[in-house]
Amino acid sequence: MFARFTAGARRAVVRAGILALDAGRPTLDADLMLLGVAEVRPFSLSSFTASEAEVRERVGVCDARALLATLGIDLDAVRRTTGSGADAPGSWRLRRSRVRPLRVTLYGPLGEIPLAMHARKVIEVAKWRPGPVTGERLLWGLLADHANGAARILRDTGVNLPELVREAGIPARRTA
Template identity: 65%
Template sequence: MLARFTDSARRALIRAGTLALDAGRPALTPDLLLLALAEIRPFSLASFTVTAEDVREQVDLGDRRELLATLGIDLAEVHRRTRAGTSDPARWRLTRSRLNPLRVTLHGPLGSVPLAMHARKVVEVAMWRPGAVTGERLLWGLLADYSNGAGRILRAGGVDLRALVEETGMPTARTA
């Protein structure tokens, strides 16, 4: 499934998976995907004004840095020493279960993490049209389902959602 993703969109999805694994989350969720998009920025959208720091304030990452620091462990240094090559897209894959087609899992050198229902829907919306899955299309998937919380996080970060939807070229419902 990752073969259809552009390099930058693939890096964003992998970053979201890494965030989920680091946070000890049971699944990759849309808020982590939004944070990864804010960090990687696989697009050049003027109306995507939110920063990674803005999104990080809204997302619970279960940060263990403070706890480990009290033990004299620098988590950033541990990651630098142990994670060489783990973000290489060639070492990651996205699979759909044959027995349960609603189960999509991201597998990589750091572990495997299933996509939560709303995150799976993001990927399915991004893959809906033929062609490459871009960062903009991942953003479409996030914005297509208001119940996933991404719109709330973006709005809290000062993003004009209407302008963002328009700039991405996202298909919208037509009114008479």
Template identity: 80%
Template sequence: MFARFTQDARRAVVRAGIHALDAGRPALDAGLMLLGVAETRPFSLRSFTATADGVRERVGVGDARALLATLGIDLDEVHRRTRSGADDPERWTLRRSALRPLRVTLYGPLGEIPLAMHARKVIEVAQCRPGPVTGERLLWGLLADHRNGAARILHETGVDLRELAREAHIPTHRAA
């Protein structure tokens, strides 16, 4: 499924998967997908003003760095030593189950994580048109379903959603 993804869009999905695995989540959800997009910024949209920290605090992924630092542990250094190359998008795959077609799973060197329904929809919307799946297309997938909470999170972090949709060429209404 990653065949049409640009390297940057693929990196955003991989970051989201790593966050889900690190947090011990049972599935990669749309909030974590938004966090992956906010961290990697797979586009150059001026109107995407959300920060990774702003999104992180709203999706409930804590940052263990401060707690571990009180114990004298540098989490970034631990990751550098133990996860060398684990975040390389080329080492990850995204596959749909042949037996359960609604099940999409991200596989990589750190483990595997199924995509929750709303995250799967993000991928499906991003792939619905011909051409490469870019960061803008991932953003379109995140904003296409109001129930996944991405628009609310972006609004809470100060993003002008109308301007973002205009700049990213995201359709804002259905054609008649």
């Protein structure tokens, strides 16, 4: 499923998966997908003003680096020596189950994690149109489903959502 993803979009999804595995979550949810996008920033949208720290605070995932630094442990150094290349996007795969077509799982050197319904929708919306899946398309997937809470998190961080939608080129919602 990663075949059409740009390098940045793929890094954002992989980062979200690593965050979910590190947090011990049973599934990769849309809130962590938003955090992955905020960390990687696979686009150059000036209206995406939410910082990684602001999104992390609202998602409720602690920063392992800061926590371990208080104990004198450098998490980056530990990862370099124990799991070199584990976060390389090329070593991760996103696959749909043949038996259960609604089940999409992210597989990588650190483990595997199924995508929750809302995170799967992000990927499906991002892949909906032909062409490469970019960071803007991931953002479109995050904002297309109001039930996943991404728009609320961005609004709470002070992001001007109408401006972000316009700048990202996200298709306007049609009303009946």
